[in-house]
Amino acid sequence: DAKTTQPPSMDCAEGRAANLPCNHSTISGNEYVYWYRQIHSQGPQYIIHGLKNNETNEMASLIITEDRKSSTLILPHATLRDTAVYYCIVRAWNSGNTPLVFGKGTRLSVIA
Amino acid sequence: GAVVSQHPSWVICKSGTSVKIECRSLDFQATTMFWYRQFPKQSLMLMATSNEGSKATYEQGVEKDKFLINHASLTLSTLTVTSAHPEDSSFYICSARVTGLNQPQHFGDGTRLSIL
Numbered sequence: 762d763a764k765t766t767q768p769p770s771m772d773c774a775e776g777r778a779a780n781l782p783c784n785h786s787t788i789s790g791n792e793y794v795y796w797y798r799q800i801h802s803q804g805p806q807y808i809i810h811g812l813k814n815n816e817t818n819e820m821a822s823l824i825i826t827e828d829r830k831s832s833t834l835i836l837p838h839a840t841l842r843d844t845a846v847y848y849c850i851v852r853a854w855n856s857g858n859t860p861l862v863f864g865k866g867t868r869l870s871v872i873a
Numbered sequence: 874g875a876v877v878s879q880h881p882s883w884v885i886c887k888s889g890t891s892v893k894i895e896c897r898s899l900d901f902q903a904t905t906m907f908w909y910r911q912f913p914k915q916s917l918m919l920m921a922t923s924n925e926g927s928k929a930t931y932e933q934g935v936e937k938d939k940f941l942i943n944h945a946s947l948t949l950s951t952l953t954v955t956s957a958h959p960e961d962s963s964f965y966i967c968s969a970r971v972t973g974l975n976q977p978q979h980f981g982d983g984t985r986l987s988i989l
Contacts, residue, residue: 795977799917802964802985803982803983804877804879804966804968804980804981804982804983805917805966805968805980807977807978807979807980810977848916854975858904858922858970860907860919860922860968860978861968861978862919863909863917863918864916866916
């Protein structure tokens, strides 16, 4: 699976949009972009995933650039409960039962 | 959505004790489950892949005799830390994926293991 690069930390004011970038310049055509987050002392929580089109669900929006070399996870109205480590992971659609491999992620701090 | 339940969430025990952690997929069947370990301020590290009805596959550096994995049914995998020592203290997290292309991997809430 392609490697991803994320900033180690970010701050965001409560109520504002949090935009978390991820670089995956070596992504292959059969690889999806997955986003997870881990709130302190909990297991990772699935947020969203996409291939090439922008995706939105009740938690967030995922914007993938046209060349697919980078993406941005958007939390439209960040709250204090969104403080967590966010992981961007690239994985091939036909990976079968191979597990997710986690990098260091971005530690997002939402500030009141 | 798919739920993975892990039990216990927190355990403290004396050195030399064996500890069993259970991982259940509540509303789906999981032929494969994964066990991760996470030390403070570090990312998740895969320990082993648990396969229903067969032997688990361990990552390099993980002692299979130390971390016994049993996946006896499609909804239950267990991790037993045998003769635990203080260096085994960590946050253990299990995970499973719903069958089907591009299905996300879901995680339990983790077990905080502290060995005194």
